[in-house]
Amino acid sequence: MSEATHGVTTGAVARRLGVSPTTVRSWEQRYGIGPAVRASGRHRRWMPQDIALLEEMCRLTATGVPPGEAARVVLGQQPDTLREETPLPSAPEADEVSQGEGREPGSGNGLPLGDVRQECRGLARAAVRLDAPSMEALLQQVIDEHGLVAAWEEVMVPTLHAVGRKWESSDDRYVEVEHLLSWQVSTALRRAAVAKAPTAKRPPVVLACVPSEAHTLPLEALAAGLAERGLPVRMFGGAVPAEALDAAVRRSGPAVVVLWSQARSTASHALARHVAGTSFGLRGARTTPLVLLAGPGWAGPPPGDGLLRPGGLREALDVISTVYRDPVHATEV
Structure with a gap:
C-alpha cells in the first residue's frame, strides 16, 4: 500500500516523528492540524502533506516555540514574522532539525x-x-x-x-x-x-561489570532478555570490585557468570579465570560456573577452559539458555 496514495495511521506517524499518538491527536483537536483524508469517514489516514505539517510542528516546538504559536505558523494563520521574532536555533539540536x-x-x-x-x-x-x-x-x-x-x-x-x-x-x-x-x-x-522476572528457584545468572568498568546498559539488556526467557538473574551492575565479585559468586552459586568489559584497559583475564575456577555447593557435589566474557574489551586470543566469548546479545542468550536445558545446571535449589 502506497503512503502517497492511501496515507498512514496516527500510530505510524507518531513513531516516525518520535512523539506519542496522544500528542498528534492533541494537535489535531486543539489546533486543527489533522489529516485531509479519513478512511471510511472515521479512521485517520495521514498523507505526505499532512505529515509535513506535523514535522514542521515538531521542528518549531523543539526550539521552544509554544504549540499554539507553532500551529499558527504551520497553518499559515500568522505571517512568518513569528520566525523572526522567536530566536529559533539557539540550541545545537535546533539547527540540525531544519x-x-x-x-x-x-x-x-x-x-x-x-x-x-x-x-x-x-x-x-x-x-x-x-x-x-x-x-x-x-x-x-x-x-x-x-x-x-x-x-x-x-x-x-x-x-x-x-x-x-x-x-x-x-x-x-x-x-x-x-x-x-x-x-x-x-x-x-x-x-x-x-x-517477566521468573519465580522458580534455580541457580541464577550473575551479571557484573569488571572493576573500573561502568557501562551497564548491555548487561541491563541481557538481564531483560533472560527474564523474557524465564531465567533467574542477579544483576550487580557497574565496577564490581574483585573481592565483591568473588563473594557474590560464592554466595549465589550461579550456573553462569557474565563479565562485561567495554575497553581492553578494564578487561582482566586473571579475574575471569579466577571466577571460572570458583567452586561451590555441597561436599561431593561441588560445581563451577560457566563464565561468559561479554563486550569489546575481551577481544584477543580465544578464552581458556570454562570461558566463552559470545558475539552479541542473541548469542549470549542462546548460550545461557542451553546451559539451563542441561539437567546438571537446571536442578532446583
Whole structure:
C-alpha cells in the first residue's frame, strides 16, 4: 500500500516523528492540524502533506516555540514574522532539525543514523527534543511489538551510537541528550526485566561489570532478555570490585557468570579465570560456573577452559539458555 496514495495511521506517524499518538491527536483537536483524508469517514489516514505539517510542528516546538504559536505558523494563520521574532536555533539540536541530515521525512534530527528502522528515527527525534514521555512510550511499544532483542539491537543501540558519535564530533554538545536517552533506555530495560522476572528457584545468572568498568546498559539488556526467557538473574551492575565479585559468586552459586568489559584497559583475564575456577555447593557435589566474557574489551586470543566469548546479545542468550536445558545446571535449589 502506497503512503502517497492511501496515507498512514496516527500510530505510524507518531513513531516516525518520535512523539506519542496522544500528542498528534492533541494537535489535531486543539489546533486543527489533522489529516485531509479519513478512511471510511472515521479512521485517520495521514498523507505526505499532512505529515509535513506535523514535522514542521515538531521542528518549531523543539526550539521552544509554544504549540499554539507553532500551529499558527504551520497553518499559515500568522505571517512568518513569528520566525523572526522567536530566536529559533539557539540550541545545537535546533539547527540540525531544519538542515543537513535532519531534513528528510522520518529523520533523526541531524543525528548520523544511516539506514535504520523507522522507530529508531522516531526515538532519535524524541531524544533531541528531550521528550521523555514520548521516548518512554516508543521504547515500550518497540519491546512489546518486536521483542527485547530486536528492540535492543535495531532501535536502542543504533540511536545510542548515533548520539554518542554526535557528541564526540560537536564539542561536547548533546551530552544532555545522551544522558536522558541512556536513562530512558535503562528504565525500559529494567521495567521489562521486572515484568517477566521468573519465580522458580534455580541457580541464577550473575551479571557484573569488571572493576573500573561502568557501562551497564548491555548487561541491563541481557538481564531483560533472560527474564523474557524465564531465567533467574542477579544483576550487580557497574565496577564490581574483585573481592565483591568473588563473594557474590560464592554466595549465589550461579550456573553462569557474565563479565562485561567495554575497553581492553578494564578487561582482566586473571579475574575471569579466577571466577571460572570458583567452586561451590555441597561436599561431593561441588560445581563451577560457566563464565561468559561479554563486550569489546575481551577481544584477543580465544578464552581458556570454562570461558566463552559470545558475539552479541542473541548469542549470549542462546548460550545461557542451553546451559539451563542441561539437567546438571537446571536442578532446583
